[in-house]
Amino acid sequence: MDCKEFQQIKEKYLKGKVSPGEEKAVEEHLENCPACRQVLDECLAAVEKNGKVFKEEWSEDCGLDEKKQRRILLRARYKNRIGTAVFLLLLMAVLSIAGSFLSSLYFNWGGENSRLYRTQKTAALLTEFTFPNVTMPLTFDSHPNFFSRAGWGHSSVEIKPYFVAMGNYALQKQVGKESKVIGHLNVNQLFSSVLTRRQWADGSYQHYLYFYHPDQLSDLSDNGRYIAEAGEDTWQALDILPEGTVAEMALSFREVYSIDQVKDMLDEFDLDITWYALATGTEGTSRDHREPLSTNDGAWGMPDLSLHMLSQNSTVSDEDIALREEYFLESMKFLVDNEKIARRVYQGNPQKLLLEQRYQYIKDNGIQVYGVVVTGPTKELLKLQNLESVHSPALGDVGLWNWFNRSFSGTIY
Structure with a gap:
């Protein structure tokens, strides 16, 4: 069906008086013809603008019967919902990427004076100064300005969007010539707030020294x-x-x-x-x-x-x-x-x-x-x-x- 044929059958279609075969042909044509879809979109816009779907004068102006209005409105709603969902997904992806970038900048800017580096070093020094024979190995240099996740040995840190940094740092002790992991120190940062939690390898750790x-x-x-x-x-x-x-x-x-x-x-x-x-x-x-x-x-x-x-x-x-x-x-x-x-x-x-x-x-x-x-x-x-x-x-x-x-x-x- 072309546009000329659609114009000839349009009135019958809007009034719901076409055969199933004709209706299918019209629907297929509308899917591929923006100009003909505009006719229906204008009617739909007029209906939605006034907040009522089936007011008689709009039906007369548009040539739509109630059944056809419902069908067009339902199709448009699904179309709008899909478009909105796609837009929101794209928006979330953009915000996530931008959030990760800004979070990395927030926590890592300044090298040894950065928020993340100072928190990590404070945790490592305090562990080693107050926990006999236990160390918290970190990478020696401060982290690059931008990253989402870094790992070394049994430790890792992850920068998440919306100014969150989650660190999972191994606690190790030396017995003989070997070091063994006795647990992890979780250090989670939200902006300037710091929350810590210790997870021991066997659920708890008994210290005797x-x-x-x-x-x-x-x-x-x-x-x-x-x-x-x-x-x-x-x-x-x-x-x-x-x-x-x-x-x-x-x-x-x-x-x-x-x-x-x-x-x-x-x-x-x-x-x-x-x-x-x-x-x-x-x-x-x-x-x-x-x-x-x-x-x-x-x-x-x-x-x-x-x-x-x-x-x-x-x-x-x-x-x-x-x-x-x-x-x-x-x-x-x-x-x-x-x-x-x-x-x-x-x-x-x-x-x-x-x-x-x-x-x-x-x-x-x-x-x-x-x-x-x-x-x-x-x-x-x-x-x-x-x-x-x-x-x-x-x-x-x-x-x-x-x-x-x-x-x-x-x-x-």
């Missing part, structure tokens, strides 16, 4: 016998454990030492120092003086070497103790400057963070080590009981022998 500061020793007379018995149990456990095992252990000292002195003290033993418990002037001041210092409950320290304490492109060797202490103070200052984020990330009581007080004490008094976490073969750890400066040993995780460096390893995800 603790310390006593030398100032606490004079107050331990009441429960000194219990503490001594606990220490004997630890040495006995190391004696019973088979030779083909490795373990981690926390040791407290009867006085404070420098990092150099601690390294010299333990140099003859075949073990690794993974964490130093540091005096910050707050030990025993905001808690029961007789209670041990543990994870998120009074213990504060630093890993033997953490890349998170370094600035970009800086390096430090095992021998650069002074430089390492300088980086530690810079990291403490970073936490002080980002205390608002730190209080949201900290798992313990935020009122006990006391970042400014700790920082000022270490700055004035230097690095004072009153305990360490060490790891190595269980029989080697057992030898530490002969050191007069050591007390209150606390045995942590135990693993199978891995006290050697493999020539090759790979990770499959």
Whole structure:
């Protein structure tokens, strides 16, 4: 059917007096002829403008019977709905792309001063300073300005539209020569707000490492016998454990030492120092003086070497103790400057963070080590009981022998 034939049959079609074959031909022609569809669209527009469909005068003007009006209106409505749906889908796609771009810009602009980088570094430093022998590995450099998702090792971060950043960061600890994932720290950001949640590998994590500061020793007379018995149990456990095992252990000292002195003290033993418990002037001041210092409950320290304490492109060797202490103070200052984020990330009581007080004490008094976490073969750890400066040993995780460096390893995800 062409337009001329449509014009001839139009009146009959509008009044619903055509045969099924003629109606089908008209419908097919209307699908492909905008000019002829305009006739029906004008009638439909007039009807919808007045808010009524079947008013008699409109029916007479357009030549439409009620049945035909219903059919045309129904078809137009479906057509409009499909068009609206397509438009909304396209709009959502554009907004999603634009939202991701703006979110990436919002969280990453500024490199080391960006919102995402400062939150990540705060979380990593606070984890390593308050959780003995646990690290939160991050990529060393700040992220590029624009990305939607980045992953490394067992960690990842995803930038979503509408100013949302969702980080899933692995928490790892060293037992022997190997590191194992004990859980993840989820850090979710919405604009400047920060929410955290910890997911442990086995649903929960039991930590056994603790310390006593030398100032606490004079107050331990009441429960000194219990503490001594606990220490004997630890040495006995190391004696019973088979030779083909490795373990981690926390040791407290009867006085404070420098990092150099601690390294010299333990140099003859075949073990690794993974964490130093540091005096910050707050030990025993905001808690029961007789209670041990543990994870998120009074213990504060630093890993033997953490890349998170370094600035970009800086390096430090095992021998650069002074430089390492300088980086530690810079990291403490970073936490002080980002205390608002730190209080949201900290798992313990935020009122006990006391970042400014700790920082000022270490700055004035230097690095004072009153305990360490060490790891190595269980029989080697057992030898530490002969050191007069050591007390209150606390045995942590135990693993199978891995006290050697493999020539090759790979990770499959």
